[in-house]
Amino acid sequence: MTERIYDYDSHAMTFSAHVLSCTPKEDAFDIVLDRSAFFPGGGGQDADTGTLDGTPLLEVFEADEIIHHISPQPFEPGHMVEGQLDQETRLGNMQQHSGEHVLCAVLHNRYGVDNVGFHMGSKEMTLDVNGVFGAEELYAAEEEANRVVRADLPFTISYPTAAELKTLEYRSKKELTGTVRIVTIEETDRCACCAPHVMHTGEIGLIKILRFERYKGGTRVYFLCGLKALAMMRMYQEQVYGIDTLLSAVPEDTLAAVEKALAQTNALKEQRVAAERRLIQVLADQAPTGSDPLVLFEDFSDEIMARTYVNLLTARRDGPVCLFIPRNEEKTVFRYILAIRDGSVRPLCKEMNTALSGRGGGSDAMAQGTANATENEIRAFFTK
Numbered sequence: 001m002t003e004r005i006y007d008y009d010s011h012a013m014t015f016s017a018h019v020l021s022c023t024p025k026e027d028a029f030d031i032v033l034d035r036s037a038f039f040p041g042g043g044g045q046d047a048d049t050g051t052l053d054g055t056p057l058l059e060v061f062e063a064d065e066i067i068h069h070i071s072p073q074p075f076e077p078g079h080m081v082e083g084q085l086d087q088e089t090r091l092g093n094m095q096q097h098s099g100e101h102v103l104c105a106v107l108h109n110r111y112g113v114d115n116v117g118f119h120m121g122s123k124e125m126t127l128d129v130n131g132v133f134g135a136e137e138l139y140a141a142e143e144e145a146n147r148v149v150r151a152d153l154p155f156t157i158s159y160p161t162a163a164e165l166k167t168l169e170y171r172s173k174k175e176l177t178g179t180v181r182i183v184t185i186e187e188t189d190r191c192a193c194c195a196p197h198v199m200h201t202g203e204i205g206l207i208k209i210l211r212f213e214r215y216k217g218g219t220r221v222y223f224l225c226g227l228k229a230l231a232m233m234r235m236y237q238e239q240v241y242g243i244d245t246l247l248s249a250v251p252e253d254t255l256a257a258v259e260k261a262l263a264q265t266n267a268l269k270e271q272r273v274a275a276e277r278r279l280i281q282v283l284a285d286q287a288p289t290g291s292d293p294l295v296l297f298e299d300f301s302d303e304i305m306a307r308t309y310v311n312l313l314t315a316r317r318d319g320p321v322c323l324f325i326p327r328n329e330e331k332t333v334f335r336y337i338l339a340i341r342d343g344s345v346r347p348l349c350k351e352m353n354t355a356l357s358g359r360g361g362g363s364d365a366m367a368q369g370t371a372n373a374t375e376n377e378i379r380a381f382f383t384k
């Protein structure tokens with residue numbers, strides 16, 4: 001078994017060790033050391049990254065209690081090597097994972113629920129517990145978890161004997177066999193876990209629940225700890241103050257201000273629809289009757305309005321109605337609706353698609369599509 005330096009010193013970011021073996025593996029070398037500070041991954045936490053004598057490791061993993069360091073360079077057995085961990089990643093991971101232990105312990109001690117799923121994502125962590133909770137209960141747990149952080153309680157790692165384990169109460173996601181590694185937070189928690197942890201709860205800094213939802217009969221809690229939680233709060237803050245500047249609001253009233261702005265927008269949309277309905281009726285009444293194609297360029301708030309307008313026009317004239325609605329700012333692409341009361345717009349549609357790089361089609365009574373042409377080009381097609 002490789003001696004795990006992080007069991008007694010999780011802050012050892014550099015270490016020296018003897019090379020026990022160096023085995024060629026595919027295009028690289030599998031290095032086994034007598035001791036290592038590299039965490040090989042597990043319990044929801046990624047393996048550490050870093051270097052051996054300055055050479056970046058490709059992978060670190062564990063098999064049969066031995067930590068394997070995959071290196072592009074060989075190292076001679078018997079020689080000493082210097083290991084260097086990617087410090088920021090490791091400290092960040094410990095802040096997140098140790099914070100999860102504290103939050104789980106509080107939820108367990110307070111409400112008797114168990115952690116049935118844990119995921120450390122790059123943006124946030126999720127914790128699944130087998131109990132249904134509302135905001136009040138979760139925020140109470142969050143406050144208590146942060147009290148545990150402030151108390152700066154020590155984390156310790158131990159490997160109890162089988163006999164000791166029988167009498168020991170500890171949290172575990174599954175039935176364990178063989179050597180069990182116990183992570184203890186003084187006065188707070190005992191949990192089976194293989195990962196490196198902070199030395200004291202104070203290092204976690206902050207435990208912040210971001211949101212929660214019902215999940216598989218229980219609750220999924222999204223949360224972050226330490227510097228990542230701080231960065232997330234800063235992002236929220238920038239968003240809220242950004243909205244407040246736009247809406248002349250204060251943070252306490254941001255939601256109400258957004259609701260008010262949305263209500264105003266919806267009211268304006270309704271007014272526009274009502275005004276358009278009156279307008280298309282007036283325009284349709286004034287449109288020329290007859291059998292020449294009636295070519296119109298208009299913009300409408302929605303598709304239904306455009307088709308209603310076309311229907312009003314076709315009802316009162318013999319010739320085809322050709323409506324063009326701009327599709328881009330430059331007005332070089334138009335959506336078209338061609339319609340006729342009696343007869344067919346199919347031949348016109350085909351001819352227009354060819355002349356105006358268009359595509360689309362439909363029935364005898366109505367065809368729809370797009371034309372890649374300017375208003376002038378479209379008008380020229382109809383006056384030729």
Ligand SMILES: [Zn+2]
Pocket residue numbers: 043097101192193194195
């Ligand atoms: Zn753990």
